[in-house]
Amino acid sequence: LIGGGDGFSDIIQFHPAYTYEDFIEGLRPTTQNGELTYSIVPGRFLEFCEQAEACEDTCVLIIDEINRANLSQVFGELMYLLDDRQDTERFITLASGKQFRIPTNVRIIGTMNTADRSIALVDNALRRRFAFISIYPNSEVLRLYHHREETGFPVDKLTSILEDVNQAINNKHYELGISFFLTKTLAEDIQDIWQMEIEPYLEEYFFDDQGKMDEFLWYKIKHKLSQ
Structure with a gap:
């Protein structure tokens, strides 16, 4: 998907403790002049999309074990952006006040083990936003x-x-x-x-x-x- 262009790939792994704050953005403790403060810090997906904005070609985010997290909680209002990827005017406003959209050159690949009982957590709202490909031992x-x-x-x-x-x-x-x-x-x-x-x-x-x-x-x- 990224061969021959300026695109790149990254990989993250979901787990039961993974949150919206880890993926999109959230408050994180920081130290300034010896004092503890809390700042809104971008999550992995926001950082990935910011890098992808600077590329012309396809950028791929691989989410390993995607079904091990609480997907409705992790994705949040991102569901709205996954509905129509060609609508470049489709934005959401984050808690920080920043407007955010998924660049049209971003692709998301989620992997899961179908033997894992937590596959039940992949609800229909998310299923209809992804294409599913089964891969069996070859x-x-x-x-x-x-x-x-x-x-x-x-x-x-x-x-x-x-x-x-x-x-x-x-x-x-x-x-x-x-x-x-x-x-x-x-x-x-x-x-x-x-x-x-x-x-x-x-x-x-x-x-x-x-x-x-x-x-x-x-x-x-x-x-x-x-x-």
Whole structure:
């Protein structure tokens, strides 16, 4: 989105304690001449938009874990500006008295894990202001990575195992992803990854079905990889 131009990108991560004051603007304690005072300080989004105003090309703000914050509270009257992005006359007046608009070259990308129960906090008012794209584990990306890096790892056997795992999980929101295995030293790390990251996850998911869990214990996976 920003390639070949003067645009830039930035990333922030939302969390349950993230507020409107952090994102838009709010009072912050400052020290002047040894005295504590409170001033209205711009938040991350205001600062981002001020920088984007000086650019001609697209600027992208990535909000990681967007659904972990109270979005109605964090976005506030920003919802009004997200309604019609081409209306350059659409402003809001902030608490500081400043008029604010979102520059037309700003794009917002929010990421979320659909397995996270807090996805319910993404209400319809926000949903209709964003386009949604689902991204699920892609074994071909894993194959291409190991072929490109020439790791020598039997990646085709691994992807077959992952397909079996995800078929057993049988829920697209809880499928085992590929990011665990995107490492050049996978041959040395695979046992630790499987026993310390994959097995605990599967134990929690298959807590009421020990038979399925037993199919994916490390000693069986090791055997399949070496066949």
